[in-house]
Amino acid sequence: MTSYKTIKDVAVITIENPPVNALSLAVREGILDGLSRASKDDTVCAIVIIGGGRTFPAGADISEFANGKAFTKPLPQIIEKIESTQKPIVCAIHGTAFGGGLEVALGCHYRIASTRSKVGLPEVNLGILPGAGGTQRLPRLIGVWLAAEMICSGKPIEAVDADAKGILDDLVEISSLESVQTEYDKLLDAAITLALRVKNHSLEGKRVSQLKVEPVSDFFYEQLALQISKNARGMNAPLQALKAVKASAMFPFKEGMQREQQILGRLFVSSQAKALQHIFFAERQTMKIPGIDMKKGVPIKFVGVIGAGMMGSGIAINFIKKGIPVVLIDAEQEFLDRGVKAIEDYFKGRVKKGKTTRFLADRSLGYLRPSLHYEDLSNVDLVIEAVFENLDVKKSVLKHLDEICKPQTILCTNTSTLDIDQIASATNRPDRVIGTHFFSPANVMRLMENVAGSKTSERTIASVMQISKTISKIPVLVGNCFGFIGNRMLFPYNNQANALLQEGAFPHDVDKVLYDFGFPMGLFQMSDLAGNDIGLHIRKAQGIVDPSQRDPNERYVSTTADKLCEMKRFGVKSSKGWYSYAKGSRKGRPDKEVMDLIVENSKAEGFVRRNISAKEIEERCLYALINEGFKCLEEGMAYKPGDIDIIWIYGYGFPPQKGGPMHYADAVGLKKIYDSILQYGKADPKTSAWKPSKLLEQLASSGKKLAKYWTKKLKAQSNL
Numbered sequence: 053m054t055s056y057k058t059i060k061d062v063a064v065i066t067i068e069n070p071p072v073n074a075l076s077l078a079v080r081e082g083i084l085d086g087l088s089r090a091s092k093d094d095t096v097c098a099i100v101i102i103g104g105g106r107t108f109p110a111g112a113d114i115s116e117f118a119n120g121k122a123f124t125k126p127l128p129q130i131i132e133k134i135e136s137t138q139k140p141i142v143c144a145i146h147g148t149a150f151g152g153g154l155e156v157a158l159g160c161h162y163r164i165a166s167t168r169s170k171v172g173l174p175e176v177n178l179g180i181l182p183g184a185g186g187t188q189r190l191p192r193l194i195g196v197w198l199a200a201e202m203i204c205s206g207k208p209i210e211a212v213d214a215d216a217k218g219i220l221d222d223l224v225e226i227s228s229l230e231s232v233q234t235e236y237d238k239l240l241d242a243a244i245t246l247a248l249r250v251k252n253h254s255l256e257g258k259r260v261s262q263l264k265v266e267p268v269s270d271f272f273y274e275q276l277a278l279q280i281s282k283n284a285r286g287m288n289a290p291l292q293a294l295k296a297v298k299a300s301a302m303f304p305f306k307e308g309m310q311r312e313q314q315i316l317g318r319l320f321v322s323s324q325a326k327a328l329q330h331i332f333f334a335e336r337q338t339m340k341i342p343g344i345d346m347k348k349g350v351p352i353k354f355v356g357v358i359g360a361g362m363m364g365s366g367i368a369i370n371f372i373k374k375g376i377p378v379v380l381i382d383a384e385q386e387f388l389d390r391g392v393k394a395i396e397d398y399f400k401g402r403v404k405k406g407k408t409t410r411f412l413a414d415r416s417l418g419y420l421r422p423s424l425h426y427e428d429l430s431n432v433d434l435v436i437e438a439v440f441e442n443l444d445v446k447k448s449v450l451k452h453l454d455e456i457c458k459p460q461t462i463l464c465t466n467t468s469t470l471d472i473d474q475i476a477s478a479t480n481r482p483d484r485v486i487g488t489h490f491f492s493p494a495n496v497m498r499l500m501e502n503v504a505g506s507k508t509s510e511r512t513i514a515s516v517m518q519i520s521k522t523i524s525k526i527p528v529l530v531g532n533c534f535g536f537i538g539n540r541m542l543f544p545y546n547n548q549a550n551a552l553l554q555e556g557a558f559p560h561d562v563d564k565v566l567y568d569f570g571f572p573m574g575l576f577q578m579s580d581l582a583g584n585d586i587g588l589h590i591r592k593a594q595g596i597v598d599p600s601q602r603d604p605n606e607r608y609v610s611t612t613a614d615k616l617c618e619m620k621r622f623g624v625k626s627s628k629g630w631y632s633y634a635k636g637s638r639k640g641r642p643d644k645e646v647m648d649l650i651v652e653n654s655k656a657e658g659f660v661r662r663n664i665s666a667k668e669i670e671e672r673c674l675y676a677l678i679n680e681g682f683k684c685l686e687e688g689m690a691y692k693p694g695d696i697d698i699i700w701i702y703g704y705g706f707p708p709q710k711g712g713p714m715h716y717a718d719a720v721g722l723k724k725i726y727d728s729i730l731q732y733g734k735a736d737p738k739t740s741a742w743k744p745s746k747l748l749e750q751l752a753s754s755g756k757k758l759a760k761y762w763t764k765k766l767k768a769q770s771n772l
């Protein structure tokens with residue numbers, strides 16, 4: 053896990069734990085061993101610590117948190133050992149020196165970094181804090197203000213920025229064209245040169261723990277705490293990390309470390325840390341699908357997008373940003389021009405905000421080829437249609453594409469609800485047809501539901517999952533059912549919210565409970581923002597708006613929602629929906645007209661309105677959502693519980709600190725959820741969403757946890 057060599061009397065300890073050189077127990081032991089050898093060897097005058105391969109350690113080994121291994125020869129002790137070594141230690145950073153990696157660097161006496169590298173303390177994103185001395189050393193090195201900002205936000209910074217802040221002693225210029233090997237060679241060279249230059253220098257002032265912290269006023273802490281409460285609402289770790297930073301300014305290093313460790317201990321065992329660490333791994337597991345070999349994907353080098361509306365232009369941006377040429381097609385010059393302008397404005401905005409340079413923006417725009425002619429798609433490797441959400445329209449587009457595109461071209465349909473098999477049936481290549489459900493705005497939202505039809509081939513799936521990754525999306529493979537996973541689960545959740553209105557709640561009551569649970573907004577606010585006509589369009593497609601077409605045995609809860617659309621209360625865009633809005637504002641106010649309508653509908657539909665507790669609102673919305681998630685798993689529409697969690701966190705704002713609906717279900721207890729579902733179903737037998745999932749029933753009665761059960765099941769499958 054580490055190697056040791058000497059170059060020109062400098063000991064070089066190289067950390068070799070690919071892919072990210074996480075600081076596992078074996079790495080920590082390797083560092084200790086290297087330090088001991090270098091200290092004992094009289095010919096060694098200085099030490100360099102460097103990461104092998106592509107990076108300096110990207111942190112402590114997160115997989116050691118759950119099994120407790122992190123506490124054997126713990127990182128703070130290793131860093132103390134590094135800092136107290138009598139020979140100068142130079143740390144050479146490339147790639148991503150994150151978390152424990154940066155904390156190791158802070159324990160070294162000198163730090164140099166490649167200009168391509170990044171450093172950061174992202175621990176708060178895992179529900180913990182930089183608990184290997186990071187909260188005590190960084191303020192000593194760069195001051196409380198800058199350190200608190202880095203630690204509490206968890207955001208990494210570029211090496212150039214780190215140098216300006218005083219974290220680094222020097223930068224090694226590496227161009228974007230140079231290979232990782234050249235970067236490593238140049239960095240090592242520079243580190244050895246520096247080590248030889250400082251070999252006889254005193255280490256006075258070079259041990260960060262011995263530096264003094266300039267205190268700041270309480271006002272600073274109060275302001276930052278306010279900002280954190282707003283930006284990271286519901287998250288414990290950032291505020292706790294701030295407390296630890298404050299301790300650095302109040303106490304000597306040793307005492308500060310004790311405070312840091314106490315806080316770390318509490319955070320470590322918290323439900324938030326477990327949830328956030330679950331999300332970290334679940335996000336990386338979405339590419340691991342039983343029976344799909346991702347290596348079978350074909351490279352996608354040329355892409356077509358049909359439809360230059362908001363969705364199509366957003367999709368095109370993702371590709372051209374990564375240097376993949378896109379032919380953007382629309383039927384009308386006017387629409388095409390509008391789409392191109394939207395794309396140009398997007399890049400202009402990025403340049404203005406300093407997020408990119410004019411040169412890079414122009415380079416991306418150079419990859420865009422607007423066209424009115426489908427024939428220009430004859431040679432693309434993959435095409436995504438983003439036309440109107442209508443089955444017949446989409447089928448005719450796919451049929452046309454099938455005739456024009458080369459036989460190998462993958463045809464993707466961007467839909468949020470429609471049947472992929474039906475769309476694929478319009479072509480002679482159903483194996484090369486797949487759903488790509490982008491979330492709006494498509495250039496911002498990272499989630500993608502990739503929908504496999506019954507004939508979609510392994511090669512098509514692998515190709516689309518790979519290219520989704522290339523364009524920096526988080527792709528989740530899902531099965532072909534109405535609404536796929538995200539929207540399918542949204543229906544019963546939304547259904548309960550509307551049912552609660554019938555029984556006695558108002559939109560602001562439901563929204564408050566969901567906001568307090570941790571969602572960025574409640575369902576009615578979300579509906580107003582998206583446009584209430586979208587829901588109506590879907591209900592019409594389901595054939596349930598017309599009372600004569602409804603199943604009389606199924607409760608209908610959307611009378612008020614339908615009437616709102618009749619009243620042209622479409623939401624924010626018409627300044628009134630479930631709420632009313634001041635012109636240009638997205639902040640809704642409860643509206644008497646809507647509340648009266650709700651009360652009137654309750655009466656007309658035979659409900660005696662009652663006070664409904666926050667607990668009941670929360671349980672009914674969330675348990676209906678969770679029950680549907682279990683159904684998705686038992687039907688094989690979702691491949692893993694973690695996939696559902698990722699969809700709901702990245703697509704629907706489920707609070708990450710609760711780990712997603714399926715993780716949350718395990719945390720609440722499946723028996724409790726199952727029993728509540730039975731109870732709610734008894735009171736409301738006409739709501740099919742209360743029919744409990746068989747999988748939920750089975751796990752609830754056997755006392756098992758979903759996560760454990762599913763991991764075992766997948767293991768057994770892969771051993772078959």
Ligand SMILES: CC/C=C\C/C=C/C(=O)SCCNC(=O)CCNC(=O)[C@H](O)C(C)(C)COP(=O)(O)OP(=O)(O)OC[C@H]1O[C@@H](n2cnc3c(N)ncnc32)[C@H](O)[C@@H]1OP(=O)(O)O
Nearest residue numbers: 072074110111112113114115122150151152174183184336
């Ligand atoms: C007891 C001490 C307590 C506290 C002090 C210290 C705490 C910490 O250091 S916590 C860790 C802080 N670091 C991070 O949060 C960084 C996490 N990693 C990343 O952000 C990214 O992985 C990356 C930017 C470093 C690289 O991104 P990318 O190139 O996209 O690769 P992947 O994310 O797909 O990762 C590849 C592979 O590595 C696994 N992995 C990444 N980081 C860690 C880690 N710190 N520990 C264990 N494993 C890690 C990741 O799961 C992937 O694994 P698979 O290929 O098996 O999926």
